[in-house]
Amino acid sequence: GQQLNQSPQSMFIQEGEDVSMNCTSSSIFNTWLWYKQEPGEGPVLLIALYKAGELTSNGRLTAQFGITRKDSFLNISASIPSDVGIYFCAGLSGGSNYKLTFGKGTLLTVNP
């Protein structure tokens, strides 16, 4: 099946720092999604990307859909303690069933 390689696995940063994480795949995806998961909760959609090369922002979050359609990155600027959580990329390869393939996640810890 399709696999997404997400890195880094974890990050420990100081409040105020910028963060960058990315996902790569050997397969092409038509849509890239970034989710955040907090303890005991389900994934919450942060950003959705629909076109190769697209750069989209949501507040302090910026994500890009790679031009080859095989990668995406997520940047968080000026991190704050509530940014703590696990960030997952997810790819959608098309078809009518919208089956998402998830990356393994990046655990973000922000020290105040």
Added chain:
Amino acid sequence: EPEVTQTPSHQVTQMGQEVILRCVPISNHLYFYWYRQILGQKVEFLVSFYNNEISEKSEIFDDQFSVERPDGSNFTLKIRSTKLEDSAMYFCASRGAGSSTGELFFGEGSRLTVL
């Protein structure tokens, strides 16, 4: 804001017992999904459901699993005879009919512990 709700939030069961996990998708959504997340691992697709039938399932979704939409609001996942390796967080998700995107909305999950 409309949301996907799941019950129970946590269920502990003995190996071999049947378990039913329940979900109430967002009311005007027509596509429904179950995903699973084993502790510390990534979220994995189990099954998608549309128009009262399974549209796709993964290799994880074997004969022990079944899904049902018994009425107009609930969407259930049944595990007939639980195994230790079924212990995981199970997430229900739904998607709107008119959406051409992959924007799935997830519930908060049901944690299943099989002893």
